[in-house]
Amino acid sequence: MNAGKPLTIVSQNEKILSLMQRIEKIAPSDSSVLLVGETGVGKEVFADYIHRYSQRRDKPFVKVGLAAMPADLLESELFGHEKGAFTSAHAEKKGLFEIADGGSIFLDDIDDVPMPIQSKLLRVLESGELMRVGATRPIRVDVRLITASKIDLKLLIERDKFRSDLFYRLNVVPMHIPPLRERSDDVPRLMNYFLENYGNGKPLPVTPRAMSALQRYSWPGNVRELRNVAQRLALFAEKEIDVKDLPAEIAHSGGLDVLLKKCQTCFYEDAMSFSQVMACLEANLLKQALAANQFNQSQAARHLKMSLSTFRDKLKKHSILLSDSL
Amino acid sequence: MNAGKPLTIVSQNEKILSLMQRIEKIAPSDSSVLLVGETGVGKEVFADYIHRYSQRRDKPFVKVGLAAMPADLLESELFGHEKGAFTSAHAEKKGLFEIADGGSIFLDDIDDVPMPIQSKLLRVLESGELMRVGATRPIRVDVRLITASKIDLKLLIERDKFRSDLFYRLNVVPMHIPPLRERSDDVPRLMNYFLENYGNGKPLPVTPRAMSALQRYSWPGNVRELRNVAQRLALFAEKEIDVKDLPAEIAHSGGLDVLLKKCQTCFYEDAMSFSQVMACLEANLLKQALAANQFNQSQAARHLKMSLSTFRDKLKKHSILLSDSL
DNA sequence: AGTTGGCCTGCGGAAATCCGCAGATTACAG
DNA sequence: CTGTAATCTGCGGATTTCCGCAGGCCAACT
Numbered sequence A, B: 001m002n003a004g005k006p007l008t009i010v011s012q013n014e015k016i017l018s019l020m021q022r023i024e025k026i027a028p029s030d031s032s033v034l035l036v037g038e039t040g041v042g043k044e045v046f047a048d049y050i051h052r053y054s055q056r057r058d059k060p061f062v063k064v065g066l067a068a069m070p071a072d073l074l075e076s077e078l079f080g081h082e083k084g085a086f087t088s089a090h091a092e093k094k095g096l097f098e099i100a101d102g103g104s105i106f107l108d109d110i111d112d113v114p115m116p117i118q119s120k121l122l123r124v125l126e127s128g129e130l131m132r133v134g135a136t137r138p139i140r141v142d143v144r145l146i147t148a149s150k151i152d153l154k155l156l157i158e159r160d161k162f163r164s165d166l167f168y169r170l171n172v173v174p175m176h177i178p179p180l181r182e183r184s185d186d187v188p189r190l191m192n193y194f195l196e197n198y199g200n201g202k203p204l205p206v207t208p209r210a211m212s213a214l215q216r217y218s219w220p221g222n223v224r225e226l227r228n229v230a231q232r233l234a235l236f237a238e239k240e241i242d243v244k245d246l247p248a249e250i251a252h253s254g255g256l257d258v259l260l261k262k263c264q265t266c267f268y269e270d271a272m273s274f275s276q277v278m279a280c281l282e283a284n285l286l287k288q289a290l291a292a293n294q295f296n297q298s299q300a301a302r303h304l305k306m307s308l309s310t311f312r313d314k315l316k317k318h319s320i321l322l323s324d325s326l
Numbered sequence C: 001a002g003t004t005g006g007c008c009t010g011c012g013g014a015a016a017t018c019c020g021c022a023g024a025t026t027a028c029a030g
Numbered sequence D: 001c002t003g004t005a006a007t008c009t010g011c012g013g014a015t016t017t018c019c020g021c022a023g024g025c026c027a028a029c030t
Helices: A014-029 A043-052 A071-079 A115-127 A153-158 A164-170 A180-198 A208-216 A222-236 A256-269 A274-292 A297-303 A308-317 B014-029 B043-052 B071-079 B115-127 B153-158 B164-170 B180-198 B208-216 B222-236 B256-269 B274-292 B297-303 B308-317
Strands: A033-036 A061-065 A104-108 A144-149 A173-176 B033-036 B061-065 B104-108 B144-149 B173-176
Touching (some): A014 A043, A014 A173, A033 A043, A043 A104, A043 A144, A061 B061, A071 A115, A115 A164, A153 A164, A180 A208, A274 A297, A274 A308, A297 A308, B033 B043, B043 B104, B043 B144, B115 B164, B153 B164, B180 B208, B274 B297, B274 B308, B297 B308
Parallel strands (some): A033 A144, A033 A173, A061 A104, B061 B104
């Protein structure tokens, strides 16, 4: 974290650091940027970062989520309309492109844009001008375009759902933001950062066991989910955060959840029998107990509340070798 | 769905229909609205709906996500700044409140707003004017405020993290948007709607089994997650959508996942032994097999690939009664 | 060097599990 | 109503599972 620079991207992951260096290099250039990454990875945060480092930092930065909007509403929203252009157009309206004139515009979920809107976006990019709905004269706009997609747009192009010519103009600078599970090394520092943030500057310590569970979790909701968890922890946790304070799906991320996912293949995909599934579950439970107890069979058996003899009989039954190179 | 009205809220759930009726009633009133609901329920879509039904529909509707922004950046973003107000303020800048003048502004994640920003927001609401950073004269603004929170702000007030006076001004019209899992009856129509949307108007049929799995799933990411799933299905599915086309966590939502969740309580929270956990898993598997086979023991045993005798022995072992009123 | 505690190993007996079988019952088609 | 097929039921034998026990090994302590 650089002193004096307002920075919301907390990371020491080399993929992210490399992204940030690239951003600092291209931000002043005014090139269109396409950010690709899963929901919750922080595409908007990266867009902010780009805008901050651009020459347009003192101009408007308008953000639009494109999903869930019908084409006609979206058109009006982005490009504005003239009075009387349609029944409910009681007055002329500036679109967000006009509002952003001189600055930047961030279009989230570009993969969700209907074809007619794609055409108009292309025109803006090619000619630097737009037509309001119902207008006869174009309006010039000077806007830097930053877009975001949660999937690879090439998939849509292949299926004729996205214009390749528009794609090439958007994709001048492509940037892939990795999901949080691919940079779990950042989980501890992100969690500590948000906890301090929500704790009014007072850091709230996390036990090593809790931090391990947080790091093991797959974070399907990415950084947004982590931030939400941090917010709740900062509200409800007392002196420090232990495993018992974590949401169930995270606290158990090292437990039967993992176990079950291992056995789903058994039961559904491989159409195994009841006894095979139970055997699979059992074998995995035994292995986990061993690993968790440094391969001390006596401790592992006590952990599972069974006798050492039973434990050993089961290891033999499942041909489980005594090694930490399983 | 009303013909002729642009409507993005697809639902026949009575909670949602009642919300929509309430919105249509209060939208013209210019009152501040506070939307509360989990991430992904579509708070922004409801905000759009409110703006559409207001007298300000032809004025700007600016949306801001407040999370993940440091206070000083956010302040500048919302309220603008004067040239020289700070080192990197090379020119004067209009804030988003000014840009939205005459229209509406939507502030998402209001629960994430730092105290200093809360103070300035309160002033805007109380006096109808704001001070740019570094300014000596206030600027009048006429903006309708719609805010969104993913948690109950009263929790923050209790912990002195949110100003109660600001809350009362924001919460003029409170609206709770239920999570998708509380209106699973909408899942089929939402899925069909999005599939048609992404399928260029061509509806893609979903088998009853697949639709059951979709309806059983808990949708932690709410409508956003459902839409993302629909988008992928529309891209990759062939003639119709069956269970095998669904993501693993949805396809299996009726299987071992549920089973495991039942047993998590056993192993972790109740500190049960290995044999107790296995017994718990076993009992639940047997019950599920019975229920899935209309309480026909022979079929259930074949389903589990075990002999009828074994099956019956196990039912006895676990004291499982033969009834569909379990 | 001797003692103590914990772990590992193999073994045997009691209990539990698995499943085939025969007869009774039920549901369905003609 | 009859015949057939499927299901249900109780039982007993073979197999598997559970676990206590005794002896050996190892590390730590006195």
